[in-house]
Amino acid sequence: MKNRETIIYFLLGIGLFLLIIGIFYRKWNLFKILKPRKAIGRFIRDMLGERGSQIWVLFVAFTFFLFPGLYLSYLHYIKPQLPPEYSQKTDKIALRYVIEPKKIDDGWTTSAPIEWTTVDIIKGKLSYTNLDSYDSISFRDNYLNKLPDFVWNMKNLKSLNLENNKISVLPIKKVKKSNINKIYIIGNPITNENVNQIKDLGITIINEK
Numbered sequence: 748m749k750n751r752e753t754i755i756y757f758l759l760g761i762g763l764f765l766l767i768i769g770i771f772y773r774k775w776n777l778f779k780i781l782k783p784r785k786a787i788g789r790f791i792r793d794m795l796g797e798r799g800s801q802i803w804v805l806f807v808a809f810t811f812f813l814f815p816g817l818y819l820s821y822l823h824y825i826k827p828q829l830p831p832e833y834s835q836k837t838d839k840i841a842l843r844y845v846i847e848p849k850k851i852d853d854g855w856t857t858s859a860p861i862e863w864t865t866v867d868i869i870k871g872k873l874s875y876t877n878l879d880s881y882d883s884i885s886f887r888d889n890y891l892n893k894l895p896d897f898v899w900n901m902k903n904l905k906s907l908n909l910e911n912n913k914i915s916v917l918p919i920k921k922v923k924k925s926n927i928n929k930i931y932i933i934g935n936p937i938t939n940e941n942v943n944q945i946k947d948l949g950i951t952i953i954n955e956k
Contacts, residue, residue: 755819762812769805773797831911832890838865843883845903859883866895879903886912887931899925910934916941923948 768777778797783789795803826834842862862881866889869876878901885908886894892913898904899921907927911934922945930945931953946952 751819751823755816755823758812758816758819762808762814762816765804765808765812769801769808772801772804831888835888835911836890837888838867839863840866840869840889841883841885841887841908842881843885843906844880845882869897870895873897882906884908885910902926905929907931917945919944919948922950929953 772778778792778800783792792800828834840863842864844860844862846859869878878897880903881901882903883906884898884901884904887908887910890911890913894909894914894917898907899918904925904927906929908931910931913936914932915936915938917930917937919941927950929951932942933954942952942954
């Protein structure tokens with residue numbers, strides 16, 4: 748923790764220092780005061796000129812110090828304080844292939860490869876993608892208001908994970924026509940009436956961790 752804070756303070760401190768120098772570069776006449784001793788330094792200085800040198804100092808301040816410092820501050824201090832919808836939201840979804848039993852030396856085991864993708868990618872490949880190859884799909888932390896229509900066309904879908912979304916109602920008619928037998932609804936504002944309707948279909952509802 749202390750090392751992280753030290754790095755952030757160092758980046759912000761140096762960045763602010765260079766920013767002040769860059770802003771007052773011409774006013775303080777630093778172009779004439781700061782004279783590089785090495786030939787390459789003098790060459791770069793003469794090539795950039797007074798205005799170019801000022802812009803270069805400002806560029807270094809933002810690019811190498813202020814921006815990394817501000818980003819680290821956001822990542823470690825601001826983002827964790829934001830509501831989950833902003834701090835942990837993702838567009839990634841997980842698809843599990845239909846489980847195929849495989850025999851090993853000490854008996855039978857099951858193998859279920861997982862594929863990570865996004866809703867937009869699937870929609871773009873619907874014309875040539877066989878969604879029947881999957882028996883589970885997870886929209887965890889997607890914070891969707893509504894499920895994409897392709898979910899209800901997955902004939903072999905058994906498990907539907909909706910943890911941490913904003914779905915209030917699942918379409919009973921579509922759920923009934925599907926082969927889903929388990930739905931995770933943790934972190935969704937689904938109504939009790941809708942939950943009971945789904946349970947009446949013989950589907951297992953998981954609503955707590």
